[in-house]
Amino acid sequence: MVNVEDSPLAAIADTVIPLHAGPERSVAATKSYLAALAAILHLCARWHGDAKLLAALEALPGALRAGWDADWSAMVDGLADAHNLFVVGRGFGFAAALEAALKFKETCGLHAEAFSAAEVKHGPMALVGPHFPVLCFAQDDDTLESTLAVAREFRGRGAQVLVAAPGLVGEGFLPLAAGLPALCTPLLTIQSFYRAASALALRRGFNPDVPPHLNKVTETV
Structure with a gap:
């Protein structure tokens, strides 16, 4: 899983999953961390054919937006x-x-x-x-x-x-x-x-x- 598709790591990997999180300008990467967790969720849901988890993935963007606004x-x-x-x-x-x-x-x-x-x-x-x-x-x-x-x-x-x-x-x-x-x-x-x-x-x-x-x-x- 890489955020930069033409990175040296991606070049030597057999399978590449691009995260498409956009540029990480901060030293403390945050978008790519969340994107990696989401990618793992997608893989788990597909591998297991978990209908509940697949449905949850559809609701996840809205839940993340609400989470950003949480006090x-x-x-x-x-x-x-x-x-x-x-x-x-x-x-x-x-x-x-x-x-x-x-x-x-x-x-x-x-x-x-x-x-x-x-x-x-x-x-x-x-x-x-x-x-x-x-x-x-x-x-x-x-x-x-x-x-x-x-x-x-x-x-x-x-x-x-x-x-x-x-x-x-x-x-x-x-x-x-x-x-x-x-x-x-x-x-x-x-x-x-x-x-x-x-x-x-x-x-x-x-x-x-x-x-x-x-x-x-x-x-x-």
Whole structure:
């Protein structure tokens, strides 16, 4: 999967899936990440002949537009002065947690570590106490309750916990659309997260398009 069809990587690949995300002008690639997730969804839906997932793909553009307009200002306000945080997910949500933790570091100058909700209760949990920030990503599948249980336990320790889970609202929850298959949820989560992360970077005095010490192209020898 490539965003630049005439790239050296595409030239040596046996099969090329162009993402058509358009030019990525920011160091922190976002459009191509979302496009790659969407391409994987298409492949899964076609390979499995999953009618529900194929129908969800038709609804996905509208859901992504709604996700962009979702109010995640609680994340911006809550992390404006933070120094460290955990991003927690499980199953499909763990990859979204990894992406969010990377973007916190890249664009906000904020040290973030991503953990699976199944693993964070080992050593890392010792750090979670009063006012420690934790961002949890969940989806409506068999990992939902275990992820919410971790969030509840952290809240019980006095941690500052925000949860993005489909259809769950109220204090401590970030809005996330319900009704689509769980495989779609990471796209909607990251779409809303990206806008909030951009606002957080600006609040903390960073240019999210040009992070310090980073280049668009990384060369290795």
